[in-house]
Amino acid sequence: xxxxxxxxxxxxxxxxxxxxxxxxxxxxxxxxxxxxxxxxxxxxxxxxxxxxxxxxxxxxxxxxxxxxxxxxxxxxxxxxxxxxxxxxxxxxxxxxxxxxxxxxxxxxxxxxxxxxxxxxxxxxxxxxxxxxxxxxxxxxxxxxxxxxxxxxxxxxxxxxxxxxxxxxxxxxxxxxxxxxxxxxxxxxxxxxxxxxxxxxxxxxxxxxxxxxxxxxxxxxxxxxxxxxxxxxxxxxxxxxxxxxxxxxxxxxxxxxxxxxxxxxxxxxxxxxxxxxxxxxxxxxxxxxxxxxxxxxxxxxxxxxxxxxxxxx
Numbered sequence: 441x442x443x444x445x446x447x448x449x450x451x452x453x454x455x456x457x458x459x460x461x462x463x464x465x466x467x468x469x470x471x472x473x474x475x476x477x478x479x480x481x482x483x484x485x486x487x488x489x490x491x492x493x494x495x496x497x498x499x500x501x502x503x504x505x506x507x508x509x510x511x512x513x514x515x516x517x518x519x520x521x522x523x524x525x526x527x528x529x530x531x532x533x534x535x536x537x538x539x540x541x542x543x544x545x546x547x548x549x550x551x552x553x554x555x556x557x558x559x560x561x562x563x564x565x566x567x568x569x570x571x572x573x574x575x576x577x578x579x580x581x582x583x584x585x586x587x588x589x590x591x592x593x594x595x596x597x598x599x600x601x602x603x604x605x606x607x608x609x610x611x612x613x614x615x616x617x618x619x620x621x622x623x624x625x626x627x628x629x630x631x632x633x634x635x636x637x638x639x640x641x642x643x644x645x646x647x648x649x650x651x652x653x654x655x656x657x658x659x660x661x662x663x664x665x666x667x668x669x670x671x672x673x674x675x676x677x678x679x680x681x682x683x684x685x686x687x688x689x690x691x692x693x694x695x696x697x698x699x700x701x702x703x704x705x706x707x708x709x710x711x712x713x714x715x716x717x718x719x720x721x722x723x724x725x726x727x728x729x730x731x732x733x734x735x736x737x738x739x740x741x742x743x744x745x746x747x748x749x750x751x752x
Contacts, residue, residue: 459590460508463488474511474593476504485594511593515600516584522608523581529615530574536620537567542645543653547625549639550632563617563628570614577607622653626660634661643692658689 460470464484471486492505537544544563551560580603587596617624626633646654 456591461486461591463491465491467491472508473505474508476506476511508591508593512588512591512596515593515596516588519581519584519600519604522604522611523577525615526574526577526607526611529611529618530570532618533567533570539647540620540650542642543625543647543650546639546642546646547629547632549642550629550635550637553637554631554635561628563624566614566617569610570617573607573610573614580604580607622656622660625653625657630661633657634665640692655689 457470460472463469463471464486465488467488467490469488469490471488473487473489473492475485475487475492486508487505489505548562548564551557551562554560580599584596584599587599
């Protein structure tokens with residue numbers, strides 16, 4: 441959603457003349473135009489139309505006279521598009537973090553046992569960097585909007601060329617991490633994958649996609665180790681160990697699937713038993729109601745008989 445400041449420069453509204461600077465040439469006319477020529481402009485960028493034309497006719501600086509509103513609108517449209525891209529990146533990272541939280545936590549935990557843990561880059565750090573970028577860019581964009589309201593084109597351009605460029609560099613580094621795939625996990629956690637680290641509690645919460653990715657990464661680690669081994673007896677023994685380890689991982693996965701299926705079967709049996717008990721309880725209630733009705737009917741009959749005898 442565009443802000444009030446952006447709406448102002450999206451429409452052909454009249455300028456608020458009170459907020460415009462006076463032409464620096466001393467003519468006391470409001471400077472409605474801005475020189476967009478990239479070459480130095482004798483220290484001045486803002487001009488009224490007549491002074492700009494006068495300098496041109498006198499062979500002075502070759503001004504590229506542009507309406508201040510157009511200059512600001514063009515700048516803000518570009519930065520607004522960047523802001524949208526940053527927000528999309530942030531949303532995507534949040535989705536990945538939520539969907540693969542246990543998967544990421546597993547590898548983060550595995551990093552702790554490795555040497556120089558504090559110096560290693562972690563995906564969680566990058567996720568935090570995206571959050572920070574999203575917050576900082578929103579504040580930066582808000583400050584640009586404040587400058588818009590006062591028609592401060594030069595200040596806007598200066599801010600974009602300094603802070604804006606820095607944000608763009610950060611964004612370009614982080615956008616490469618947008619795709620959550622095997623290459624991304626391998627980039628940050630290849631050492632964990634090639635180690636013997638395991639955590640059954642976290643692994644039990646892997647999604648099917650996580651398991652598929654994990655198996656492919658283990659296979660990749662295995663292939664790289666095999667490629668680095670020699671052809672001697674020790675190499676063959678090591679290959680056998682790696683194959684056994686990989687088979688063990690696959691078996692653990694199958695065991696977990698089997699346990700999950702058994703659990704689902706047990707839950708299904710319990711649900712059926714509960715349904716049967718509910719049915720039995722309903723039948724008992726119906727029978728009790730029928731017996732109560734019979735008792736009440738008989739009691740009524742006896743009362744009538746007693747009343748008849750009393751009358752005779």
